Amino acid sequence: MTTLLFVSLAILFFSSFDLHTTTAGCDDTVHDQGGSNLVQVIHVNSPCSPFRPKTPLSWQDSVLQMQSNDKARLQYLSSLVAPRSIVPIASGRAVTQNPTYIVKAKIGTPAQTLLMAVDTSNDAAWIPCTACVGCSTAATFTPAKSTTFKPVGCGAPQCNQVPNPSCGGTACGFNVTYGGSTIAASLAQDNITLATDSVRGFTFGCIQKATGTSVPAQGLLGLGRGPLSLLSQTSSLYQSIFSYCLPSYKSPSFTGSLRLGPNSQPIRLLKYTPLLKNPRRSSFYYVNLMGIRVGRRVVNIPPSAFAFDPKTGAGTVFDSGTVFTILVKAAYTAVRDEVRRQMGKAVVSTLGGFDTCYTVPITVPTITFMFSGLNMTLPQDNFIIRSSAGTTSCLAMAAAPDSNVNSVLNVIATFQQQNQRILIDLPNSKLGVARERCS
Ligand SMILES: *[C@@H]1O[C@H](CO)[C@@H](O)[C@H](O)[C@H]1NC(C)=O
Ligand SMILES: *[C@@H]1O[C@H](CO)[C@@H](O)[C@H](O)[C@H]1NC(C)=O
Numbered sequence: 282m283t284t285l286l287f288v289s290l291a292i293l294f295f296s297s298f299d300l301h302t303t304t305a306g307c308d309d310t311v312h313d314q315g316g317s318n319l320v321q322v323i324h325v326n327s328p329c330s331p332f333r334p335k336t337p338l339s340w341q342d343s344v345l346q347m348q349s350n351d352k353a354r355l356q357y358l359s360s361l362v363a364p365r366s367i368v369p370i371a372s373g374r375a376v377t378q379n380p381t382y383i384v385k386a387k388i389g390t391p392a393q394t395l396l397m398a399v400d401t402s403n404d405a406a407w408i409p410c411t412a413c414v415g416c417s418t419a420a421t422f423t424p425a426k427s428t429t430f431k432p433v434g435c436g437a438p439q440c441n442q443v444p445n446p447s448c449g450g451t452a453c454g455f456n457v458t459y460g461g462s463t464i465a466a467s468l469a470q471d472n473i474t475l476a477t478d479s480v481r482g483f484t485f486g487c488i489q490k491a492t493g494t495s496v497p498a499q500g501l502l503g504l505g506r507g508p509l510s511l512l513s514q515t516s517s518l519y520q521s522i523f524s525y526c527l528p529s530y531k532s533p534s535f536t537g538s539l540r541l542g543p544n545s546q547p548i549r550l551l552k553y554t555p556l557l558k559n560p561r562r563s564s565f566y567y568v569n570l571m572g573i574r575v576g577r578r579v580v581n582i583p584p585s586a587f588a589f590d591p592k593t594g595a596g597t598v599f600d601s602g603t604v605f606t607i608l609v610k611a612a613y614t615a616v617r618d619e620v621r622r623q624m625g626k627a628v629v630s631t632l633g634g635f636d637t638c639y640t641v642p643i644t645v646p647t648i649t650f651m652f653s654g655l656n657m658t659l660p661q662d663n664f665i666i667r668s669s670a671g672t673t674s675c676l677a678m679a680a681a682p683d684s685n686v687n688s689v690l691n692v693i694a695t696f697q698q699q700n701q702r703i704l705i706d707l708p709n710s711k712l713g714v715a716r717e718r719c720s
């Protein structure tokens with residue numbers, strides 16, 4: 282059984298909204314040629330989106346906002362090292378890490394619809410439940426209205442899989458941090474339906490209390506590789522295989538897809554690199570990045586910049602929550618210098634965290650990430666961000682802050698992944714990449 286879900290880009294803040302907006306062209310049932318079921322989730326800025334901002338941001342402001350979200354995201358990813366701490370990172374400062382993509386999920390009997398954020402670097406699923414204190418939304422899940430809802434008891438094996446379980450009463454409770462937020466939830470089970478596939482007895486956290494502003498308004502659906510993630514819970518249905526195609530940042534519709542299960546995957550088009558498992562950050566999808574090519578030239582980067590280290594958690598990951606690829610400083614600087622060298626005497630300017638911007642056309646044709654067994658070549662649209670007026674173009678990558686010595690992560694982010702199908706195959710421990718126009 283394969284399910285194709287449309288994923289949408291939700292860069293901006295969640296606010297109150299109406300799920301039942303009906304606009305021409307906003308029908309969410311469409312069918313692909315393979316006969317899989319599709320659920321369309323709309324882009325945050327599209328006319329169909331309940332999240333669309335009232336006043337659109339300028340190009341500069343939206344770039345700066347994405348950069349600032351990325352900063353918070355990197356802090357959060359870096360904080361995820363075992364044994365997990367429940368101390369909020371950067372306490373006292375507002376660290377807001379907004380979700381990038383959301384999918385439509387139906388939970389309970391009869392079904393209650395929530396637009397959940399998807400996060401490939403997280404295992405947990407949690408949703409705001411009735412009477413949640415500090416949740417930011419009117420759209421919560423009401424357990425009392427579902428005939429199939431069940432609390433998970435303290436003795437249940439799932440209770441040992443959540444971080445910091447607490448068993449004051451009979452229900453299994455747990456506390457986690459997400460970005461700058463803390464969440465207190467109780468563990469529960471109910472049906473979840475994604476597209477038309479229904480999973481019975483799906484285990485998730487029912488949020489009772491939240492602080493901070495990083496909690497996605499209608500919950501989180503973790504697609505990481507740990508024991509409580511959607512993948513692990515549906516392994517008999519989907520065999521721990523899924524793929525996603527993230528839409529073009531230039532496209533007005535910004536609609537991509539998530540395909541769950543082994544069927545209808547573009548097996549013949551995919552090229553693979555091994556997935557690595559890092560016990561320090563067990564949810565993440567690590568790969569072995571070995572080098573970077575700018576145009577035809579392989580850039581001189583010390584191998585230590587890419588070292589995979591199970592002791593510290595260092596290495597390279599694919600992430601769905603970071604927008605612009607982050608490289609450790611030595612790697613970023615070498616790539617940037619080579620781009621500047623190939624640009625010759627053209628005048629360089631900056632835009633927020635981007636230090637390599639031009640007002641003339643950028644002549645570097647491609648950048649290639651060289652992974653073991655797989656060269657992922659990015660066309661310009663995947664590494665150059667251009668202003669809508671076309672007057673400014675910047676190299677859309679960033680250097681990790683120097684202070685991050687213990688958690689040196691290179692993050693292959695969504696701007697670099699756009700219009701590519703990324704396949705995660707856990708049984709065979711590999712990650713596949715194929716060019717695809719997904720929007
Ligand atoms: C939920 O699961 C129960 C069995 O546990 C089933 O009877 C019911 O039809 C399911 N509901 C939905 C909406 O799929
Ligand atoms: C979890 O958070 C709740 C509410 O903030 C608090 O009462 C409880 O003591 C916390 N539990 C643990 C194990 O930290």
Ligand SMILES: *[C@@H]1O[C@H](CO)[C@@H](O)[C@H](O)[C@H]1NC(C)=O
Nearest residue numbers: 574579651652653654655656
């Ligand atoms: C990737 O590109 C490098 C440099 O151009 C080349 O040496 C290598 O063989 C390529 N790897 C694959 C898997 O194609």
